[in-house]
Amino acid sequence: MTGKEKVQYEAKARILKALAHPVRLWMAEQLAGGERCVCEFVDVLDLDFSTVSKHLSVLKQAGIVADDKRGKQVFYSLRVPCILNFMHCVEEVIQNNSARQAELAK
Amino acid sequence: MTGKEKVQYEAKARILKALAHPVRLWMAEQLAGGERCVCEFVDVLDLDFSTVSKHLSVLKQAGIVADDKRGKQVFYSLRVPCILNFMHCVEEVIQNNSARQAELAK
DNA sequence: TATACATTTGGCTATATTGCCAAATATAAA
DNA sequence: TTTATATTTGGCAATATAGCCAAATGTATA
Numbered sequence: 001m002t003g004k005e006k007v008q009y010e011a012k013a014r015i016l017k018a019l020a021h022p023v024r025l026w027m028a029e030q031l032a033g034g035e036r037c038v039c040e041f042v043d044v045l046d047l048d049f050s051t052v053s054k055h056l057s058v059l060k061q062a063g064i065v066a067d068d069k070r071g072k073q074v075f076y077s078l079r080v081p082c083i084l085n086f087m088h089c090v091e092e093v094i095q096n097n098s099a100r101q102a103e104l105a106k
Numbered sequence: 107m108t109g110k111e112k113v114q115y116e117a118k119a120r121i122l123k124a125l126a127h128p129v130r131l132w133m134a135e136q137l138a139g140g141e142r143c144v145c146e147f148v149d150v151l152d153l154d155f156s157t158v159s160k161h162l163s164v165l166k167q168a169g170i171v172a173d174d175k176r177g178k179q180v181f182y183s184l185r186v187p188c189i190l191n192f193m194h195c196v197e198e199v200i201q202n203n204s205a206r207q208a209e210l211a212k
Numbered sequence: 213t214a215t216a217c218a219t220t221t222g223g224c225t226a227t228a229t230t231g232c233c234a235a236a237t238a239t240a241a242a
Numbered sequence: 243t244t245t246a247t248a249t250t251t252g253g254c255a256a257t258a259t260a261g262c263c264a265a266a267t268g269t270a271t272a
Contacts, residue, residue, distance in 0.1 A: 001129075001132055001150060001151060005132065006128065009128035009129075009131050009132045010128045011200055012128070012131055012193065012196045012197070012200070013125075013126050013127050013128040013130075013131050015196050015199050015200065016122055016125050016126035016131065016196065017123075017126040017127075019119075019122050019126075020119050020122035020123040020125075020126040021119050021123075021229090021230085022112065022115035022116045022118070022119040023107075023115075024119075025115050025118055025119050025122065026107055026111065026115045037248080037249095038248070038249060038250095039247095039248065039249085042248095044107060045107060047231075047232095048231065048232055048233080049248080049249070049250095050231080050232075050233080050234095050249085050250075050251080051230075051231050051232070052249095053248095053249060053250060053251090054230085054231085054250085054251090055230095057250080057251095062199070063199050063200075063202055063203040063206070064199065069238090069239090069248095069249090071239065071240070071248090072238080072239050072240060072246095072247055072248045072249080073239095073247095073248060073249080074248075074249060074250090079199075079202065080195065080198060080199050080202065082194075082195035082198060083195060083199075085191070085192070085195065086191070086192035086195065087118065088188075089186065089188035089189055089191065089192060090118045090121050090122065091118070092186060092188060093121050093168070093169050093170065093185075093186050093189075094117055094118070094121065094169075096169055096185065096186065097169040100169070127259090127260085129260095143218080143219095144218070144219060144220095145217095145218065145219085148218095153261075153262095154261065154262055154263080155218080155219070155220095156219085156220075156221080156261080156262075156263080156264095157260075157261050157262070158219095159218095159219060159220060159221090160220085160221090160260085160261085161260090163220080163221095175218095175219090175268090175269090177218090177269070177270065178216095178217055178218045178219080178268080178269055178270060179217095179218060179219080180218075180219060180220090
């Protein structure tokens with residue numbers, strides 16, 4: 001792995017890492033259905049307001065979501081919908097894993 | 107987020123997390139070109155043998171790669187090539203981020 | 213059998229992440 | 243202007259991750 005490659009893969013990994021948390025992943029998928037304000041997530045997520053805000057901040061830093069302040073609220077939206085295509089693949093991995101588990105159990 | 111959803115998103119996040127490291131991401135892409143033994147990665151990666159082995163173990167646990175012991179060597183291969191499709195999207199995020207940075211700098 | 217080679221495992225330290233609380237900030241309403 | 247609401251920020255403790263070393267395991271070769 002060359003020095004240039006290293007930098008590139010660190011950048012890619014940063015983006016994956018931003019998505020690699022159950023709450024952030026769920027939020028990203030929710031945003032595919034349209035923008036949401038922080039409070040809407042807090043209502044559903046049984047997490048501290050500050051925790052939700054920080055998760056969204058991680059997604060924002062990574063460039064995955066955009067924020068838009070309107071009045072007292074901040075609305076977040078998905079900047080890169082292609083993110084979601086990947087989820088099919090992740091689900092495929094999970095299914096393969098289950099199938100293999102079942103095979104081993106036989 | 108319901109209890110069932112929570113479990114599902116934890117599973118998805120585990121898979122993303124396995125990929126969310128520059129070395130593991132790079133190795134996964136390398137494996138798209140065909141199987142490699144641990145020592146081949148060690149030669150290129152300036153990391154301890156045990157570190158490389160553990161990274162591959164993380165990918166294996168996640169179901170992303172398969173291992174095959176032949177003689178003294180263990181060969182790893184990519185179980186789920188669709189993983190790589192996602193990289194285009196990640197690169198798109200990176201490009202958007204650069205473009206936005208450039209716009210802000212103006 | 214003894215030895216060398218390829219890999220994994222256990223253990224340790226350093227660092228990063230998560231989530232809560234309290235405090236700060238910003239904006240609208242009274 | 244005071245107050246309430248929405249959000250962010252700073253800081254802390256608990257937990258997870260990364261990478262090294264040393265030791266254990268498994269397999270081929272001498």
